[in-house]
Amino acid sequence: xxxxxxxxxxxxxxHVHKHxxxxxxxxxxxxxxxxxxxxxxxGPSGAGKTTLLKxxxxxxxxxxxxxxxxxxxxxxxxxxxxxFLRRKFGIIFQDYKxxxxxxxxxxxxxxxxxxxxxxxxxxxxxKSVLRTVGMEGRINAYPPSLSGGEQQRVAVARxxxxxxxxxxxxxxxxxxxxxxxHIIFDFLNQFYNRGATVVIATHDLNLVRxxxxxxxxxxxxxxxx
Amino acid sequence: MxxxxxxxxxxxILENKFLQGVTILTFxxxxxxxxxxxxxxxxxxDFMNSWEKGIRIMAYFGSDQHQEExxxxxxxxxxxxGVQSVRFISKEEALNRMKEKLKTxxxxxxxxxxxxxxxxxxxKIIAASQRIGKIENLATQIKAIPSVDExxxxxxxxxRFSNVxxxxxxxxxxLGGLFFMATVFIxxxxxxxxxxxxxxxxxxxxxxxxxxxxxxxxxYIEGLIQGALGGLIGLSLLFIPFxxxxxxxxxxxxxxxxxxxxxxxxxxxxxxxxxxxxGWLGCYxxxxxxxxx
Ligand SMILES: Nc1ncnc2c1ncn2[C@@H]1O[C@H](COP(=O)(O)OP(=O)(O)OP(=O)(O)O)[C@@H](O)[C@H]1O
Ligand SMILES: [Mg+2]
Numbered sequence: 001x002x003x004x005x006x007x008x009x010x011x012x013x014x015h016v017h018k019h020x021x022x023x024x025x026x027x028x029x030x031x032x033x034x035x036x037x038x039x040x041x042x043g044p045s046g047a048g049k050t051t052l053l054k055x056x057x058x059x060x061x062x063x064x065x066x067x068x069x070x071x072x073x074x075x076x077x078x079x080x081x082x083x084f085l086r087r088k089f090g091i092i093f094q095d096y097k098x099x100x101x102x103x104x105x106x107x108x109x110x111x112x113x114x115x116x117x118x119x120x121x122x123x124x125x126x127k128s129v130l131r132t133v134g135m136e137g138r139i140n141a142y143p144p145s146l147s148g149g150e151q152q153r154v155a156v157a158r159x160x161x162x163x164x165x166x167x168x169x170x171x172x173x174x175x176x177x178x179x180x181x182h183i184i185f186d187f188l189n190q191f192y193n194r195g196a197t198v199v200i201a202t203h204d205l206n207l208v209r210x211x212x213x214x215x216x217x218x219x220x221x222x223x224x225x
Numbered sequence: 226m227x228x229x230x231x232x233x234x235x236x237x238i239l240e241n242k243f244l245q246g247v248t249i250l251t252f253x254x255x256x257x258x259x260x261x262x263x264x265x266x267x268x269x270x271d272f273m274n275s276w277e278k279g280i281r282i283m284a285y286f287g288s289d290q291h292q293e294e295x296x297x298x299x300x301x302x303x304x305x306x307g308v309q310s311v312r313f314i315s316k317e318e319a320l321n322r323m324k325e326k327l328k329t330x331x332x333x334x335x336x337x338x339x340x341x342x343x344x345x346x347x348x349k350i351i352a353a354s355q356r357i358g359k360i361e362n363l364a365t366q367i368k369a370i371p372s373v374d375e376x377x378x379x380x381x382x383x384x385r386f387s388n389v390x391x392x393x394x395x396x397x398x399x400l401g402g403l404f405f406m407a408t409v410f411i412x413x414x415x416x417x418x419x420x421x422x423x424x425x426x427x428x429x430x431x432x433x434x435x436x437x438x439x440x441x442x443x444x445y446i447e448g449l450i451q452g453a454l455g456g457l458i459g460l461s462l463l464f465i466p467f468x469x470x471x472x473x474x475x476x477x478x479x480x481x482x483x484x485x486x487x488x489x490x491x492x493x494x495x496x497x498x499x500x501x502x503x504g505w506l507g508c509y510x511x512x513x514x515x516x517x518x
Contacts, residue, residue, distance in 0.1 A: 057432070059432065083437075086431075087433075091433075097429050101240075101426065110433060114430070114433060114435045114439055
């Protein structure tokens with residue numbers, strides 16, 4: 001049986017399949033992401049990038065195959081432990097998934113409230129993260145009143161505020177101009193430098209080429225080369 | 226950290242004031258109806274008890290008896306179990322008593338040529354025997370004495386009253402059960418609607434690692450607050466007409482005859498706790514359905 005024996009890997013996929021009805025979103029994906037690796041998942045629209053990330057945080061279940069995250073076999077994790085699996089990740093969702101009835105501050109603070117931090121710590125941490133993504137001026141704004149790029153930056157702030165082991169970023173620069181993209185990329189790179197694992201799904205090949213990080217290519221649900 | 230849960234619960238209540246208002250009002254009305262019933266029942270029961278306590282058996286003689294026979298009968302009655310004291314009431318005394326009671330209409334009795342009332346014994350009963358069954362038993366024994374013509378102790382009245390009370394008790398249970406279920410259902414529904422309107426938020430909270438507990442607690446607090454508020458409002462609404470009725474009754478009757486009371490503190494708190502339990506239960510049911518998918 002497969003287990004998390006290899007301690008240098010934080011994410012391992014073995015022959016993972018995912019289909020939605022007859023649609024095959026992911027076919028026989030096997031990959032290995034090391035601790036403190038910075039990796040891009042690249043591919044055209046519909047290639048299965050979002051699907052792959054989703055399976056990692058159990059946003060969906062595999063149709064077949066096995067996934068191991070930080071030594072935990074996801075097919076054997078009890079329901080009660082799922083929240084703790086998810087706390088290993090800081091996730092930037094492609095559609096941001098910000099709570100529209102909560103302010104920017106509250107959205108980000110929620111991550112730290114879930115893990116029972118003190119009010120004072122939360123306040124300090126959230127403000128400092130918002131400063132680094134350049135959103136400190138909109139701290140009390142509600143997400144629907146923000147532009148796409150601003151929402152994206154809030155989503156980035158929320159993903160990193162809890163100092164996660166792994167950052168999963170789904171098109172984190174999709175709505176940003178070249179300059180902002182680089183700011184976000186540099187920002188994520190700082191977390192990589194401090195020991196986090198960073199996984200970015202994107203079709204922005206320019207960014208990928210410039211940064212010279214390892215790349216996993218996806219096409220029509222399959223990993224190529 | 227717990228203050229965070231309260232904050233979220235109160236935000237939840239304020240977010241949808243109308244729905245919350247309707248739920249709390251439903252709570253209040255259910256509490257009002259069930260408690261009005263309970264209050265009536267408690268007081269009727271009190272009344273019944275005090276009535277039983279005040280009860281005396283009157284043993285009337287058909288014709289005038291010799292002193293000897295009177296002594297004889299008195300001794301016999303005194304020996305019966307449950308008897309506290311026996312007092313002779315002559316027909317003259319009885320007539321005077323009656324005149325006193327009638328006061329202004331006493332002139333009606335003036336025209337009587339001869340006293341129509343019989344001599345009687347008034348039998349008081351010891352506290353332990355003041356139960357309707359025992360009283361009945363004793364009355365039958367006294368009536369069996371040959372010279373005693375008639376006994377009287379308001380049996381019919383007592384019997385009927387205790388039967389009515391039993392019926393009230395039954396309907397009270399049914400009514401309580403019905404409102405209990407209706408309120409649980411309505412609370413469950415409010416929470417379900419709240420959950421539904423917050424489903425996106427809840428989904429996001431789960432994605433960032435919130436446990437079910439973290440998500441559920443504010444809803445439970447919300448349910449408990451609804452229950453407590455509803456209970457308090459319901460009891461306050463009940464107190465107003467109660468006060469009115471009580472004052473009116475005390476004006477028209479002597480308060481010793483009709484001692485009317487509101488719920489004692491323990492019962493009052495018990496009702497609020499029950500109401501909060503209903504809120505909790507409604508919450509539990511809808512959360513179970515909604516979150517454990
Ligand atoms: N919940 C779903 N139900 C049905 N089909 C789905 C579902 N999620 C994804 N798919 C399908 O699976 C395929 C892969 O989707 P996915 O979202 O992973 O692509 P992607 O690589 O993220 O694309 P993009 O770059 O446009 O975000 C698509 O064809 C999509 O239609
Ligand atoms: Mg996608």
